[in-house]
Amino acid sequence: MDGILRQGDTRPLPSPRKPDLETILAAAGRLYNLTENELSAPGRKRQPSEARMVAAWTVREMSDSTLAELAQRMGRDASPMSAAAMRFDMRMKHVVELSKNAEMFRNEVSFFQA
Numbered sequence: 633m634d635g636i637l638r639q640g641d642t643r644p645l646p647s648p649r650k651p652d653l654e655t656i657l658a659a660a661g662r663l664y665n666l667t668e669n670e671l672s673a674p675g676r677k678r679q680p681s682e683a684r685m686v687a688a689w690t691v692r693e694m695s696d697s698t699l700a701e702l703a704q705r706m707g708r709d710a711s712p713m714s715a716a717a718m719r720f721d722m723r724m725k726h727v728v729e730l731s732k733n734a735e736m737f738r739n740e741v742s743f744f745q746a
Contacts, residue, residue: 650696651741659738659740660687686737688717
């Protein structure tokens with residue numbers, strides 16, 4: 633058995649499936665207890681705004697989808713979505729609660745993409 637383990641398997645591992653917009657938006661809705669309509673609603677209320685920020689960050693970090701696609705789906709401009717993802721990235725470094733939410737969100741998206 634040691635000989636087999638030492639040889640190693642040189643076959644490439646299959647690449648993990650990346651979450652699509654449906655998965656990301658469903659996870660954001662579950663995490664923040666919002667419907668997709670509430671996520672897309674105009675305004676800057678804290679909870680939907682943070683959920684959109686997390687979704688934008690997730691699209692940028694984990695998905696093959698683009699922020700432009702997310703923005704179109706949310707009925708918003710892509711530039712603010714990009715700025716929100718960058719803001720979230722910076723805020724996560726200083727706000728423990730956001731870091732925890734990001735980790736929960738990452739786990740939620742990973743669980744439902746399988």
